[in-house]
Amino acid sequence: MALVLWGLFGVDMNVWLDAFLRLQLIVIVMTVTVMALIYVERKFVGRIQMRLGPMRTGPYGTLQSVADAVKLLTKEDLRPATADFWLFELAPYVTFVPVFMTLLALPFMEDWGVRDLQLGLFYIVAVSGVTVIGYIMAGWASDNKYALLGAVRSAAQLISYEIPLILAVLAVSMVAGSLNLNDIILQQDTIPNALLQPLPFLILLTATLAELSRRPFDIPIGESEVVGGPWVEYSGIRWSIIFALTEYAGLWGMAVLGSLVFLGGWEFPFGTSGFWGDFDFLYQMALVFAKSSFLILTMMLISATFPRLRIDQLMAFCWKILLPFGFLQIVINGIVLMYLDSEVTRDIALFATSGALLVAMAYVTYLATRQPSREARVAAMVAARSIQ
Amino acid sequence: MTNDPDLPAMTYDPELETIDLNINIGPQHPATHGVFRMVLVVDGERVEDLVPHIGYMHRGAEKLSEHMDYRQAIGYQDRTEYLAQFNAELCYVQAVEKLAGLVPPERAEYIRVILAELNRISSHFMFLGAFGTDLGVFGTSFTYAFRERENLLDLFEEVSGDRLMYAYFRPGGVAWDVPHNFVERVKWVCDQALIGAKDLDTLLTDNEIFIARTLNIGKLSIEDAIDFGASGPVLRACGLKFDLRRDEPYSIYDRFDFDIPVGSNGDSYDRYLVRLEEIRQSVRIVRQAIDQMPDGPILPEKLPRALRPAAGEVYMRCENPRGEYGIYLISRGSTQPYRLRIRSSSFCNLAALKHMTVGHYVADAVTILGSIDIVLCEVDR
Numbered sequence: 069m070a071l072v073l074w075g076l077f078g079v080d081m082n083v084w085l086d087a088f089l090r091l092q093l094i095v096i097v098m099t100v101t102v103m104a105l106i107y108v109e110r111k112f113v114g115r116i117q118m119r120l121g122p123m124r125t126g127p128y129g130t131l132q133s134v135a136d137a138v139k140l141l142t143k144e145d146l147r148p149a150t151a152d153f154w155l156f157e158l159a160p161y162v163t164f165v166p167v168f169m170t171l172l173a174l175p176f177m178e179d180w181g182v183r184d185l186q187l188g189l190f191y192i193v194a195v196s197g198v199t200v201i202g203y204i205m206a207g208w209a210s211d212n213k214y215a216l217l218g219a220v221r222s223a224a225q226l227i228s229y230e231i232p233l234i235l236a237v238l239a240v241s242m243v244a245g246s247l248n249l250n251d252i253i254l255q256q257d258t259i260p261n262a263l264l265q266p267l268p269f270l271i272l273l274t275a276t277l278a279e280l281s282r283r284p285f286d287i288p289i290g291e292s293e294v295v296g297g298p299w300v301e302y303s304g305i306r307w308s309i310i311f312a313l314t315e316y317a318g319l320w321g322m323a324v325l326g327s328l329v330f331l332g333g334w335e336f337p338f339g340t341s342g343f344w345g346d347f348d349f350l351y352q353m354a355l356v357f358a359k360s361s362f363l364i365l366t367m368m369l370i371s372a373t374f375p376r377l378r379i380d381q382l383m384a385f386c387w388k389i390l391l392p393f394g395f396l397q398i399v400i401n402g403i404v405l406m407y408l409d410s411e412v413t414r415d416i417a418l419f420a421t422s423g424a425l426l427v428a429m430a431y432v433t434y435l436a437t438r439q440p441s442r443e444a445r446v447a448a449m450v451a452a453r454s455i456q
Numbered sequence: 457m458t459n460d461p462d463l464p465a466m467t468y469d470p471e472l473e474t475i476d477l478n479i480n481i482g483p484q485h486p487a488t489h490g491v492f493r494m495v496l497v498v499d500g501e502r503v504e505d506l507v508p509h510i511g512y513m514h515r516g517a518e519k520l521s522e523h524m525d526y527r528q529a530i531g532y533q534d535r536t537e538y539l540a541q542f543n544a545e546l547c548y549v550q551a552v553e554k555l556a557g558l559v560p561p562e563r564a565e566y567i568r569v570i571l572a573e574l575n576r577i578s579s580h581f582m583f584l585g586a587f588g589t590d591l592g593v594f595g596t597s598f599t600y601a602f603r604e605r606e607n608l609l610d611l612f613e614e615v616s617g618d619r620l621m622y623a624y625f626r627p628g629g630v631a632w633d634v635p636h637n638f639v640e641r642v643k644w645v646c647d648q649a650l651i652g653a654k655d656l657d658t659l660l661t662d663n664e665i666f667i668a669r670t671l672n673i674g675k676l677s678i679e680d681a682i683d684f685g686a687s688g689p690v691l692r693a694c695g696l697k698f699d700l701r702r703d704e705p706y707s708i709y710d711r712f713d714f715d716i717p718v719g720s721n722g723d724s725y726d727r728y729l730v731r732l733e734e735i736r737q738s739v740r741i742v743r744q745a746i747d748q749m750p751d752g753p754i755l756p757e758k759l760p761r762a763l764r765p766a767a768g769e770v771y772m773r774c775e776n777p778r779g780e781y782g783i784y785l786i787s788r789g790s791t792q793p794y795r796l797r798i799r800s801s802s803f804c805n806l807a808a809l810k811h812m813t814v815g816h817y818v819a820d821a822v823t824i825l826g827s828i829d830i831v832l833c834e835v836d837r
Binding site for chain 2: 113116117118119213214216217221283284286287290291292293294295371372373374375376377378379380381437439440442445446
């Protein structure tokens, strides 16, 4: 917090020292967040499943993440004898570093991120696309067929869903007229982008689940099929880097990105001016926290209740539905922004077109995946009831 | 095509040759039930061939039973069919009764039927939970199903003294009478089972992804199902209304009014639906039985200390949760069976696995294996 205050009070600092301290802060916050998220997910999913979740370690199991971390860090770090040494050892870092790098460009508060990049959005989608290389490295190097199958699946899935993700944020950046995250947030002081662009918001949520390999899109690491996919041979600290850090830091990063880009971040309901003067950052922090928590809990709820899709269904959904509608959205956005000058009509047109596209996408999805009605599906059984 | 002069000559590049990948699933794999092992030959994600390997759980239950008293062998039925123990015991003790000419008293018959039907419910709950997990539901269906299964196991423990290995039925009746609050407990458990079935119905039946993953996956025609010797829900899902409780009523099943759910498609979805509906039908049977249950003895008046059935042989088959469970028993007049042979329903249903799986994706192989609902101890015996 001291750093934030320095920044607010205009204390001049060596630019390298400043960067270093900000980096340290983000590492600490990330680690704590990851541990908290693991606990939250275990408790939240536990409640959904009528369980208590962890209860033994500490009050209400709050120290469970610490216990897990200690256990994982002290565990033997195994490497299969036939594994490719360098690829195997490096794969977790190749997976984790891009996820960490996306955190560097996120403005968590007004004028406070590790770095305020002019092309922040571009940077984030570019960097997060590197993660898949780590998956493929791990899958190839493990010399394990499940890992190989998982790696091939992840290559297909992560690269495919990268494109709808990019289209979704591109649509928003068109509306905002900027790729700078701060500008995008500042522009949402009255209406959040989720209202102006509901379709990209939905695409982003879906693509995020797929990018993070979370259920129902956990095809690359599907427990009941490929037993953890590329990570099947990993254990101890390397596994904790993948599982704990990459997965949950990615979840956090994407949720914060979604809350900044679509839900108005720290700007939306109260505006930047604030009531608390120098301590505005407190409510800004609380806003981002609340919005990203909402997104995270939504994703956890989806994860806990849906079965896994099959790889062909997943790919068909991406290429046949998300992608065409993402492109359509961009074309329509271009036309709207080109020909409508008044801000009010522009906003109404954006909302109307995106909403209409959302309805159209829902309808196309419904048509494409239409199944027999419940009556038709259970008809034979209902008939069986009447015959004695 | 290669000789077409307008096209460049096709070159064979050995480096680009694709080869099929053999993937071994099991015996230690989260998706295999028990220690079943299957080797999938996959072309990309598509399954081209499947080789099942069984025998990891073979413990020689049949041979061991030949060196035991007729009553001692009851325990091996529990260990063979460890998800529907009462049903397996019922089949065995009925075979012995047939051989020895014992007639169990009315009350014992009712207790047996009630417990066997409750056991069918608990077995189907186990299936519903595990099937959801196979499909990738993160344990939610599992905990929903296990809440109900726990109620049932608690009741079984109260009755028999054990949660899994009951050994409660005896040739001629049951080991001891049920607890005094049995009727109320059974009624309560039935209500709970219906609630649990409704919860799982809500969670899975109309879930788009669940339908997409199971509908038309692992289809089996009636003819193929009969050829493979499939029985139980796997057969009924194909549309054939064959249930030994109705077609060859054993014990006192002819006194109850119940329906036999059948599917129309023979796919994984129908197998799931049939089992879900069977839970409700079993509750129906149990409710009728608990109302009709008379007081009285639970063992015949004259029961010999050592069973020595006259020389002969008998085949008894029962409708177990997984299908037709048969006991073939030969007696040479001693206190031990000369030969005991178990007709395993899971084994025959499993025979259709390859037929159902080839052509589907790897993920579907797991679905189909789950939808057969095998108990590997019963397969290997």
